Amino acid sequence: MSREQKAVDRARKAFLTGRSKSLEYRITQLKNLLRFVRERQNEIAEGLKKDLGRSEGGTPLYETLGLESEINLAVKYLKEWAAPRPVSKSMMTISDQVYIQPEPLGVVLVIGAWNYPWAVTIGPLIGAIAAGNAAVIKPSEVSSHTSKVMEDLLPLYLDKELYPVVTGGVTETQELLKQRFDHIFYTGNGTVAKIIMEAAAKHLTPTTLELGGKSPCYIDNNCDLAIACRRIAWGKYSNCGQTCIAPDYILCDPSMQDRVIEEIKKNIKDFYTEDPKKCMDYGRIINQRHFKRLMALLEGSTIAVGGENDESECYIGPTVLRDVKPDAKVMQEEIFGPLLPILTVSSADEAIKFINQREKPLALYIFTSDNKLIKRMIAETSSGGVVANDCLMHFSVSSLPFGGVGNSGMGHYHGKYGFDNLSHLRGCLIKQLKMEGVNKMRYPPHTADKLGWARFFILKHVDFGSLGRMVLLALMAVFVAVILQKSVDGSSNQI
Numbered sequence: 001m002s003r004e005q006k007a008v009d010r011a012r013k014a015f016l017t018g019r020s021k022s023l024e025y026r027i028t029q030l031k032n033l034l035r036f037v038r039e040r041q042n043e044i045a046e047g048l049k050k051d052l053g054r055s056e057g058g059t060p061l062y063e064t065l066g067l068e069s070e071i072n073l074a075v076k077y078l079k080e081w082a083a084p085r086p087v088s089k090s091m092m093t094i095s096d097q098v099y100i101q102p103e104p105l106g107v108v109l110v111i112g113a114w115n116y117p118w119a120v121t122i123g124p125l126i127g128a129i130a131a132g133n134a135a136v137i138k139p140s141e142v143s144s145h146t147s148k149v150m151e152d153l154l155p156l157y158l159d160k161e162l163y164p165v166v167t168g169g170v171t172e173t174q175e176l177l178k179q180r181f182d183h184i185f186y187t188g189n190g191t192v193a194k195i196i197m198e199a200a201a202k203h204l205t206p207t208t209l210e211l212g213g214k215s216p217c218y219i220d221n222n223c224d225l226a227i228a229c230r231r232i233a234w235g236k237y238s239n240c241g242q243t244c245i246a247p248d249y250i251l252c253d254p255s256m257q258d259r260v261i262e263e264i265k266k267n268i269k270d271f272y273t274e275d276p277k278k279c280m281d282y283g284r285i286i287n288q289r290h291f292k293r294l295m296a297l298l299e300g301s302t303i304a305v306g307g308e309n310d311e312s313e314c315y316i317g318p319t320v321l322r323d324v325k326p327d328a329k330v331m332q333e334e335i336f337g338p339l340l341p342i343l344t345v346s347s348a349d350e351a352i353k354f355i356n357q358r359e360k361p362l363a364l365y366i367f368t369s370d371n372k373l374i375k376r377m378i379a380e381t382s383s384g385g386v387v388a389n390d391c392l393m394h395f396s397v398s399s400l401p402f403g404g405v406g407n408s409g410m411g412h413y414h415g416k417y418g419f420d421n422l423s424h425l426r427g428c429l430i431k432q433l434k435m436e437g438v439n440k441m442r443y444p445p446h447t448a449d450k451l452g453w454a455r456f457f458i459l460k461h462v463d464f465g466s467l468g469r470m471v472l473l474a475l476m477a478v479f480v481a482v483i484l485q486k487s488v489d490g491s492s493n494q495i
Contacts, residue, residue, distance in 0.1 A: 021132045081102065091456070108183045115242040115244070208411030250343070326354070365387050365391055
């Protein structure tokens with residue numbers, strides 16, 4: 001039996017003990033996870049610095065503060081989320097108990113990504129714990145130092161049988177995917193997502209796929225360009241552009257291109273100094289393979305800002321490309337790096353058409369002071385999420401579902417959405433062995449009278465207040481009396 005199979009088997013046995021179903025136990029584990037995040041900041045930051053060149057100040061901003069917020073939210077509202085949820089009733093079920101009961105799925109596999117290895121690995125884990133599941137945690141081997149921190153330290157805080165950490169590369173992940181899970185949560189790219197879906201299909205395992213894509217950023221003529229470009233520069237170059245919801249490319253009018261370039265150039269200097277390579281807040285490309293991939297994407301494009309690079313340090317400076325054509329290499333795949341192409345369009349109509357001709361992105365960014373245009377672009381395009389006049393910030397809002405659509409993913413999480421996504425929302429109907437006369441309309445023989453009553457009770461949807469329920473119960477009593485009388489009459493006629 002492989003190490004991976006043993007971990008999954010232990011997690012399932014632990015789940016079957018039922019201890020993860022206790023709300024008190026879930027809350028204890030969530031609080032332990034919060035304690036881990038707070039007590040191990042140094043180890044977390046050190047691993048991220050080695051993996052991504054992340055600054056000490058960038059670690060809480062981009063990774064752990066969001067986790068603390070998510071955990072606090074789950075602890076505060078868990079009893080409410082896990083409680084039975086009453087639903088509206090029809091005339092057929094007015095005297096019954098009808099509700100939704102969230103229940104754990106079982107054993108969840110969480111496969112994390114390397115670009116924000118804590119936020120996108122522990123984030124789904126919070127939802128899995130809150131929902132009462134066991135969870136096997138597979139951090140990305142690409143961010144190897146962070147993976148080691150998870151492997152060594154998480155078991156000191158969490159139930160190591162319910163929440164094992166399994167490290168390794170492709171071979172270990174493939175072995176994990178041979179096992180049966182009750183849900184797989186993957187953050188990464190579309191190529192690997194297809195492999196995961198294929199493996200999941202063998203066990204009919206549902207999946208949540210948080211992918212990416214080329215997230216457009218449309219800048220309208222009617223906006224404060226200085227503020228817009230400041231926010232775009234922050235969204236693009238944070239984490240050296242290695243962000244799934246980073247603005248991938250800019251669409252703007254040709255007359256604006258030079259001003260956009262100058263404003264972004266100014267903000268690069270404000271954020272990262274004259275020499276970003278020496279700036280502690282500017283990171284590095286994760287490895288040389290990705291460095292070479294990004295450098296190849298530059299071929300055929302005109303560099304307007306930046307372009308400096310150093311393969312030995314996996315450094316590529318904040319870069320802006322001008323007059324980019326739709327068929328350029330940099331437009332054929334998600335960039336996932338500090339390269340920002342600018343494509344010109346003559347109008348919002350052309351921008352919408354351009355966006356809709358491509359795969360649905362994970363995010364859509366619109367910069368304009370025209371609220372009607374914002375509403376129009378939301379109505380006439382499709383994306384995982386939309387942000388007007390800012391970048392990235394929807395990820396931080398726990399009351400919004402975060403996820404993709406189409407090529408950018410499926411399923412969502414954050415806050416209650418993560419809890420629901422990793423729960424089975426079980427429909428429950430509790431009836432009593434009484435009022436059998438009401439059921440006569442559904443029993444053979446099927447007559448015109450019965451069908452008439454069935455149409456009334458099944459098709460009539462009303463809002464039942466207390467008075468309405470009393471009236472309906474009276475109607476039902478009349479109905480029962482009528483049916484019973486017809487039964488008596490029928491029996492008399494047969495004698």
